[in-house]
Amino acid sequence: MDVSDLINGLNDAQRDAVCAPLSNQLVLAGAGSGKTRVLVHRIAWLMRVEQLGPHQVLAVTFTNKAAREMRERLGQLLDRGDATLRTMWVGTFHGLAHRLLRSHWREANLPQNFQILDSDDQLRLIKRIYQELSIDDSRWPQRQAQWFINGHKDEGRRAAHVQDDFDPFNKVMKSVYLAYEAACERGGMVDFAELLLRSHELWLKQPQLLAHYQQRFRCILVDEFQDTNAIQYAWLRVLAGQQCSVAVVGDDDQSIYGWRGAKIENIHRFQEDFKPVNVTRLEQNYRSTSTILKAANAVIEHNGDRLGKTLWTDGAEGEAIDLYAAFNEQDEARYAVDQVQRWIRDGNGASDMALLYRSNAQSRVLEEAFIRADVPYRIYGGQRFYERLEIKNALAYLRLISNRNDDNAFERVVNTPTRGIGNKTLETLRVFAREQGYSLFEASVGALANNVFTARAANALKGFLTLLDSLEDAVQDMDLAACCAHVVEHSGLLAFHEAEKGERGQARVENLQELVGACRAFEPDDEDTPVLDAFLDRAALDAGDAQADDYEEAVQMMTLHSAKGLEFPFVILCGMEENLFPHRMSAEEPGRLEEERRLCYVGITRAMQKLVLTYAENRRVYGKESFNAPSRFIREIPAGLVHEVRMKAAVQRPATYLAQDDAPNEFGIQLGQMVRHHVFGEGVVLNIEGRGAATRVQVNFANEGSKWIMLQYAKLEPV
DNA sequence: AAGGCAAATGTTTTT
DNA sequence: CATTTGCCTT
Numbered sequence: 138m139d140v141s142d143l144i145n146g147l148n149d150a151q152r153d154a155v156c157a158p159l160s161n162q163l164v165l166a167g168a169g170s171g172k173t174r175v176l177v178h179r180i181a182w183l184m185r186v187e188q189l190g191p192h193q194v195l196a197v198t199f200t201n202k203a204a205r206e207m208r209e210r211l212g213q214l215l216d217r218g219d220a221t222l223r224t225m226w227v228g229t230f231h232g233l234a235h236r237l238l239r240s241h242w243r244e245a246n247l248p249q250n251f252q253i254l255d256s257d258d259q260l261r262l263i264k265r266i267y268q269e270l271s272i273d274d275s276r277w278p279q280r281q282a283q284w285f286i287n288g289h290k291d292e293g294r295r296a297a298h299v300q301d302d303f304d305p306f307n308k309v310m311k312s313v314y315l316a317y318e319a320a321c322e323r324g325g326m327v328d329f330a331e332l333l334l335r336s337h338e339l340w341l342k343q344p345q346l347l348a349h350y351q352q353r354f355r356c357i358l359v360d361e362f363q364d365t366n367a368i369q370y371a372w373l374r375v376l377a378g379q380q381c382s383v384a385v386v387g388d389d390d391q392s393i394y395g396w397r398g399a400k401i402e403n404i405h406r407f408q409e410d411f412k413p414v415n416v417t418r419l420e421q422n423y424r425s426t427s428t429i430l431k432a433a434n435a436v437i438e439h440n441g442d443r444l445g446k447t448l449w450t451d452g453a454e455g456e457a458i459d460l461y462a463a464f465n466e467q468d469e470a471r472y473a474v475d476q477v478q479r480w481i482r483d484g485n486g487a488s489d490m491a492l493l494y495r496s497n498a499q500s501r502v503l504e505e506a507f508i509r510a511d512v513p514y515r516i517y518g519g520q521r522f523y524e525r526l527e528i529k530n531a532l533a534y535l536r537l538i539s540n541r542n543d544d545n546a547f548e549r550v551v552n553t554p555t556r557g558i559g560n561k562t563l564e565t566l567r568v569f570a571r572e573q574g575y576s577l578f579e580a581s582v583g584a585l586a587n588n589v590f591t592a593r594a595a596n597a598l599k600g601f602l603t604l605l606d607s608l609e610d611a612v613q614d615m616d617l618a619a620c621c622a623h624v625v626e627h628s629g630l631l632a633f634h635e636a637e638k639g640e641r642g643q644a645r646v647e648n649l650q651e652l653v654g655a656c657r658a659f660e661p662d663d664e665d666t667p668v669l670d671a672f673l674d675r676a677a678l679d680a681g682d683a684q685a686d687d688y689e690e691a692v693q694m695m696t697l698h699s700a701k702g703l704e705f706p707f708v709i710l711c712g713m714e715e716n717l718f719p720h721r722m723s724a725e726e727p728g729r730l731e732e733e734r735r736l737c738y739v740g741i742t743r744a745m746q747k748l749v750l751t752y753a754e755n756r757r758v759y760g761k762e763s764f765n766a767p768s769r770f771i772r773e774i775p776a777g778l779v780h781e782v783r784m785k786a787a788v789q790r791p792a793t794y795l796a797q798d799d800a801p802n803e804f805g806i807q808l809g810q811m812v813r814h815h816v817f818g819e820g821v822v823l824n825i826e827g828r829g830a831a832t833r834v835q836v837n838f839a840n841e842g843s844k845w846i847m848l849q850y851a852k853l854e855p856v
Numbered sequence: 857a858a859g860g861c862a863a864a865t866g867t868t869t870t871t
Numbered sequence: 872c873a874t875t876t877g878c879c880t881t
Contacts, residue, residue, distance in 0.1 A: 200870065231871045255871080329871045364870095397869070496867050501872085518869085552857090559857045678871065698868050720867055736868080759866065760872040 140185060142214075143178050147171075154417040155179050159187050159356065161411040162384035163404070167448045168433070168742035169424030169704065172386055176360055177210045179384065183356055184215070191225040193355040197233065197373075199364055201679040203702070204228050207360070223662065226354075230369050232678055234332040237339070239666060239674075244346060245339045248325035250540050250670065253677035257524060258545050259283060259328050265548075266316045269571070277309050285310040286317055290330035291366045291398040293337070324544055324576070333368045340375050351378040362387030362407070366398040374410060383411055389444045390437050393698060393736050395728070404444065422448045424704050424745050426455025432748070432774045433741040439773050440731045448742075457780040459749040460771065466499075466712075466756045470506035473709055476749060477512055477692050480707055487513060491693040491705040493740050495718040498758075499711060500694055507692070517695035522681030527634055527645040528652055532676055534628045535621065538609050539669050542576035551577075554633035557597035562590060578602075604628070617668050618657035625649050655681075697740045708744035710737075713752040714765035727821065737770045750779075804848045806834055811856040814838070814846065819856060 144152050151171055154164050155178045166172035180196060183189045198204045208227050215221065226233060235253070238245050254262065263279050263286075266272075289299055296314040300307065321327065327335065340347040357377055359365070362385035365373070377383045385407060392401045408414050422430055430448045437443070463469035473492055481487055492503060492514075500516055507514040522528060530553055533546035541547075552558045569589070570580035581598055584590060590598065608627060612620040625631050634645040661671040693705065712718055719733035741748060752767050771779075806812065810822045820838035834846050834853070846853065 229871065235871095253871090332871080394869075396867085498866085498872095555858070557857070561857085680871080696868065722867060732868095757872075 138185065140182065143182050143185070147175075147178070148421055150417055150419050150421065151175050151178075154419070155182050156186075157415050157417075159183065159382050161382055161414045163362075163407060163414050163416045164384070164386040164419060165404075165416065165444060165446055166386050166388055166419040167422060167446050168388065168391060168739070169422045170419035170448070171423060172388075172419065173207070173210070173360070175419065176358060176386055177207060177214060180211060180358065181214045187355075189355050191221050193353060194225055195233070195354045195357045195376075196225070196227045197230055197357070197359045198227070199229060199361045201229060201232070203360060204232070229678075230365075230372065231329055231332050234336040234372070235674065235678060236663070237336045238327070238332065239663065241339060241343075241346060244343050245335055247327065247335070251325040251327050252536065252540070252543055252545070253332070253674060254321070254326050254328040254545070255524070255677050255680070256283070256329070257529065258326075259286075261545065261548070262320060262326070263313065263317060265567075266313055266320060270312060270316060272309060272313065277306070277313075282310055282313045282317075286314050287328075287330050288398060289314065290328075290334050291368055293334060293368045293371055295334075323574075324542070326545070330368065333372055337368060337372045337375060347375065347378075350376060351380060354381050356382045356384065359383070359385040360387075363389050363392035363401050363404060364394050364399045365403050366400055370400070370403045370406070377411075383407075388446070390440075390446065390735055391701065391739050393701065393732060393739060395732050418446060420446055420448055422450045422742075423452075425450065425742060426453055426746060428455045428457060428778050429741060429744050429748050432458055432778050433738050435775050435778075436734060436741065436770055436773045437738040440734055456747055458774065458778050459747075459782050460779050461749065461751040461782045462767070463751055463753040464755065466502050466753045467506070469711060469751050469753045470503045472751060473503060473711065474506050474510045474512060476707075476709060477507075478510070481512075485706070487690045487692050488515075489705055490707040490709070491695065491700065491703070491743065492709050492711055493695060493697050493700050493743065494711045495697060495720060495736075497696060499717075503694060503711065513689055513691040514694055515689075515691040517693065517699050522648070522651075522655075523676045524680050525645075525648055527630065527648055530630055531621070531625050531628070531649060531652055532673060534608065534624045534630070535669060536673060537578075537605055538612060538620075538624070539667070539673065541578040541605065544570075544577045547577040550628070551601055554629045556600060556629075557593065558601065562594045562598065565589065578605075617659060617672060618653055620669065621656040622653045625653065697736050700743050701739050704743055704745055706745045707747045707749075708740070709749045709751060710740050711751050712756075713750045713768040713771055714756065715768055716763070716765045717756070717758075718768050718770070734770065734773075737768075804853070805855065806848065806853060812836060812853040813856050814851060814853055 144155060147155060151174070154162065154175050164172070164175060166175070176196075180194055183194060184191065196207060198207060204227055208222060211225075211227070212222055226236075228236070238247060238251070242249050242251060260279060260283055263282050264274075267274050267279060267282075289296075296311060296318045299311045299314060301311060321331065340350075354376070357373065359373065364387075373383065385404075387404060389401050389404055392399060395401070408416070425433075427450050430450055434447055461469070461472050463472055477487065477490055480490055494500065494503075497518055500518075504514065504516060523532070530550055533543075533549040536543045536546035537550070548563075551563065566577055566580050566584060569575070569584055570577050573580065573583065575583060581602060585595060585599060585602075588595070604627075608624055611627070612623055615623060631646060631649055634642050634649065636642070637645065656672065659668075659672050659675070661668055663671055666674070697710075716724070718737070719730055723729035723733050750771060752765075752771070754764065756763055756765065806822055811819060812822055813819050814836065817836070817838045820836040822834050822836055834848060836846055836853070
């Protein structure tokens, strides 16, 4: 058997991972070490050498984009028709769980036409529950309830399992969770976390069903394993059972979604729970210069509790890392533009360059500078296609055609465009629906029959119901795209947004037209579901790219989070300042600070040839001036790798920032040190700012939390 | 019920 | 600074 195409060009570690006998595997894959390649080749190997059929392999990724990419690369490597790939389960955890629930809705106790709630729908539902329960949202913000519910679901806990202690917050949140659960049950609605929770429970309750899938899958492969949360891990473990081999690929140093419930510990647990585990480390980096790698290694070294991995390359040393201290954020943007222009002038492609930043808010100034300089750019992130207001409204009409009892959709468009159905009418409907156990649609029919409303309200509502009837009638024999076009037009949405003044209205009209285009291009991957429902599912599960396809040569601008998994010859990391990066909200807690550091590691390792760091000494944040020290991450890079760029303006500045680094100050206090304060007790030094009499340190006290201390007043003793 | 004005409020993002 | 939310007026 010829397997040369599978192993040619792989290094020893990669080859070990690809050619290992069928067994549980942990591949610790550093940034740029050829992780995806190994994964794809491993699947091909299993199919060719271990003779696994495509239906016996399950591959899980985190994003739809990654799933698409894997499918594509597999297709190239396997050189088999589309049909083969279609029988293979490749997808996100959520996508796979959804597929499962669609096939086994009965066993999962769901109505056949259950709907997926995205986070926007979820928040709306929670708001309605707040009204029903008369909960004060200024005391208990609704976003917190959403966070609470999702957090517990991600940990596999239903409302009934939530500890009912005497904490008032917990009590209120639990009551919301309970009501939320009931509302979802009543309306046949399933949120993202529920997809996993529900399918996990499905297996526990239906052993014969579980056995079926356990027999089917011989090997499960998981990408980005460091980003799995508790329920995903449990899901995996149950499905794998005793027979199935599980291969996971991940990098603990690139875990940047802890705030969303991801558990790095899953990597440790895996080695226990799935014993024996064949561990491979991919440490050879094919992406970056050794200078960049040294910087990345030095930064990440400051984190404790790592599995330990050191990237190396046999490639060139490359250029030093430039560090630019900008006068303010405008100057920083100007410098970035200069760099880009020079890069392009030197004959490089604009799309080979990326500007990375910690938070989306930073993109605005950069964007303006690029517009002014007439340099093409592309911003990732922001609102995604299927999450746009006008698109969600159009989808709501489509949903109502599919299922009139979808209360979420009903609430959304009953008065959009405005047709005289206001809050009062709606509130009457809600109460009536709740009392009778009706959906809002049923309640409307009932209320009209009973003459509950004034003539004006009744007419308006009747108008809406008639509209739904006529839409459904007209659309009967149309294909998806025609149906969508008809609905967009006759619902009045198109005219509504055309009447909107300014660019915004026009953009919305264009988006609606694009939605029709998306319908035309839609290829269902599930023949059993009606095409409209399949499309709605896809829209919920894959919110689409943030920006429509703009594939011109343009500089890429995005947050560090969205940059994960990408690489660029030239990277500029902007806003390297304390309070911004590491973010102020994360600097207090050691665990979250380490996550910020991993984010920095991710940022540095995106760069292939050239890396530039910039920070602004003075930055306008929300209209206010703020002065921030250079990020501690800059100081963590060995000075020998860094080249300080002088400011263009003739402002003389002492290049002293590097001096204030790890050298103990005159008080003998260092970062990370354990200290005792005569009042607050013991704590760890998180941060040091200023020098001489102005030196302040931030200490996280065991009992008092974190505080800023002026060293000249309060003596801190090293412990 | 709808439109206008003042006040509040700002991480990171996928599914 | 810019956008969303809430209250108030027509």
